[in-house]
Amino acid sequence: MNTLGINEKKTEINRNLQSSVSILQPYMIGSIPIDKLKPKKVRKNTELTLWERLYIPEIVRGMVVTTRHFIFNMIGFVFPPNGKKRSIFTVYYPEEKLTLPDAYRGRPVLVMREDGTERCVACGLCEKICPALCISILGGERENKERYPTYYTLDMSLCVFCGFCEEVCPKEAILMSDEYEGLAEYDRKNMLYPKEKLLVSEKKLQKRIDYVRKIYSKCNY
């Protein structure tokens, strides 16, 4: 039926990509080629079956899962397997911290160049796209006729960590960092982050920059 349409579109995209960027074929999502992706089966009927309506078996099922986790966790804690302390279900935060995946979206930060200036050119696209309306910019100009934000605030009390700003930015100037700590405050005024608080040096963000190039470049360029 309409798969034909999709295929057409897909081939069109592929053709475009082939003409422009040669590294990126075949079109991939993560590490899976797009042709091999199959739609997941989703159960559509929301009515409960008789078995579910009986209630007790479902509770028992839930308890089994909880107990299994508890036992595995305990065994892993008492007899840690080789190389690792234990097989993990629980992370002892803050003594232990998770190794975050590349795609993790922490607080948004502005990229600072080596000379201390921001990469941002105050184009206002992040402000436009932000669904929580937490970004606010006023632009200006440096002496070398380069635009920069004279005023850039990000209201962390509104931010929903969606990462749209990062995706839309044409200059790789705003990135979702891996920082998730110290964002809570007692006073909302402190959650209005000025430009100085948002700036993070390029070096620290190199990993994320590489990741962003990898995942967004195929669609944008």
Next chain:
Amino acid sequence: MGKVTLTIDGKKIVTDSKKTVLEAATENGIYIPTICYLKKLNPIGSCRICIVEVEGAETPMTSCQLPVLEGMVVNTKSDRLTELRQTMVKLILVNHPVDCPICERSGECKLQNMTYDLGVSRQTLKAEFVKREKRYDWRLVRYDPYLCILCERCIRICHEVQGFSAYKIRQNGFVSVIDTVDEKPLDCDFCGQCINVCPVGALNSALVLPARSWEFNKIRSICAYCGVGCSFLLDIKKDKVGRVFTDDTIGMNNGNLCAKGKFGYQFINSNERLMTPLIKKGDTFTPASWDEALQLVGDKFKEIKTNYGGEAIAGIGSERIPNEDNYLFQKFFRCILGSHNIDNILNLKNSGFGSGLLETFDSQIINSTDYVYASDFIFSIGADLWEENPVIGNIIRMALRDNEAYLIVSSSRNLTLKPPPDYKMVYRYGSEIQLINGLIKIISDLRGRTEDLREYSDHLKDIRLEDISSKTGISKDLIETVAIKMSKSKSPVILCGSEVYTHPLGVEIVRNIQNLANLIQGKILLFREYCNSQGVNDMGVLPDKYPGYRRAADPEVKASFEKSWGFTLPHKNTPAAGMNIFDMAVNGKIKAIYVMGEDITLRYSDGNQIREALKKIDFIVVQDIFLTETAKAADVILPSVSFAELEGTFTNMEGRVQKVNRGIRQAGKSKPDWEIIHELCKKMGTDFKYSAPEDIFKEIAAVVPAYKGIAYSDIKNNGKLAQYSIPSKKRFTFIQDKEIDGTGGEDMSFLLLSGNSFFHLGTMSRKSEAMNMLTPECKIEIQTSDAKNLKIKDGDRVIVKSAHGSITIKSKITNKSTPGIVFIPVNFENVPVNLLTGRRDTVTRVKISKID
């Protein structure tokens, strides 16, 4: 104009034969896409997107240039046309980098919209990359040749509307770019019209846009500089004015603006703005709360009123503040303080154009600018047409273009006008009445004596053209030629500029102009200096007139105002002739003065007197947005707001009542003027119970006859014209030539004229960086031959000495001044020109000597 019937997209349309197909289609709601077309410019069809198919013609034609013809069948939509239009857009995009995410104009770009509309999604064409140079050295204008699509809108508007013709296209083919005519950095009027009309982001303002176009909150407002009252849009983000933009469909200015309107907005967000009320303690000002400051003012006024009577308190209204605030100001003085001692600078300078407006003149001298556009003969006297009110200049140029109107310019200065007028008359200062008498004589001789002129004709007999020619310094032939042209014209308009309204004999000149206007059935347009110069007088901020120019000495008028206001009003004592507030202050009769939004120290003509008067007055209250020279002498300073932060109405020089809308939050603790007065009234025990300017305007409409029938909510885009009831009788009164009194010793040979410099108006524009960049310092304009005699070079410092005082100033050698006349701009607080001048009814002669 004949009518023509044609068919566009199967729709029968009857239209004027002078229209084009595009105009006819747009009027009937048929959309034809276009990029380069602009209604106020002549079409050149450079973008070629407006192409249409005409039955019988093989190839499509550009509809913007195609005149309508009888029986024409036009097709605006077809597959072939769409394909051709797409190709046109692709051709334009070949050289246009798609830098939309960082382009200033993105979101309002015509090319961007057209690309979307026509569904151009892929570029199939390629062009060789040509390296071009971005221009950053054009002062307030920036040019990006990569983005330029060469639609020539900037060239056309500069040529047709602004008359400057600053641009041209350099080279041709792929490498062509826009450049200045002399290929040097741009040095023009900086009206910013080219930026307004640029459909893409090629021409931009050097005042960098702080946000993207879609983020701005667009507030329709009125320019607060000169008396024209142009409508514009203030683009606001975060309580900051980002830029000024225009809309061709609103206002009387047809989308035109001058440098001050376009770039002079920076004073609104200036750091020098007053933020809190200030009270003088010792020699310094200390910040105070509103409560404290107003309590002090109220108590002081009460004390002075009980000790010396209400007449000991004087007030100065402002020409830059809305009608509502001025109205409440005079009501506060008359009702609560019981004083008629209120005035404004315009009236202080020449009461004939202030309080005497309806009495002195026989016919209407305030007319709509529509007459100028429709006119076929424009005669200006004493006006620096292109510089004084630049947007009136634009309207005149469009009249010259569309009606092929005649333009005759007469002035005592040798003005350089672009484009040059048909005839230019440079008369000797003070011989204006003679010149007009000469014109009247020739025209009446041509027309034959009519009944009206019977009395007049006796005087005309004595006039000899040879005398006039020798007195004015204009050749007899020129006067005759102008008079003949004038008598043949159908709808003449006479413009009176600043030289007339600041002239010692100003009223006589305008009355004589009325004689001329009556004779040729012309309309007179009197220029005004500030945005509300007309309104402040209408509102009765006058010592002898209630609102609506009703005489204060008349007991009936007093009774009627007592009835409508519900207060006992003071009796109007007729002061000694020629005594104004500052004379009384020098005599010690004024104990307190309340100055609202006016820098009287710099603007009052007699600088020495005003400084002496301010020293003698015990208690001075100044309400302003900046720490002006007057404010420095004040005891209490109340911070007021700029036009972007208030709501109200301005009345411009045509008598058009236009609404100013509030766009941004008030800076610091400042408040609108009417609110301050309202609070002060409460402190003094009376509550007027106004909640908004609308309430005050309702009262104005009831009290002022000219504003009758204007509802506040009805004042929309084009404003409402106030109807001044001047009896339009045709009366000829012969005006005898008078000698002007001059001050100055025998060695003082130069006549001093002062006025606004081109990029400044008053002292407000001095707070705008862009305007300061264009005219950074005060320079005296001396004619070339005079300078040669005095051995002064351009840029030398000179001492200008008059009978009243002396100042040191830089010189500028120019041919604009005529021999024997020097000109000093009044806008610079470091060069107070009024120290040199005396009372308004005299002219000042000065001596110029070089500093070694």
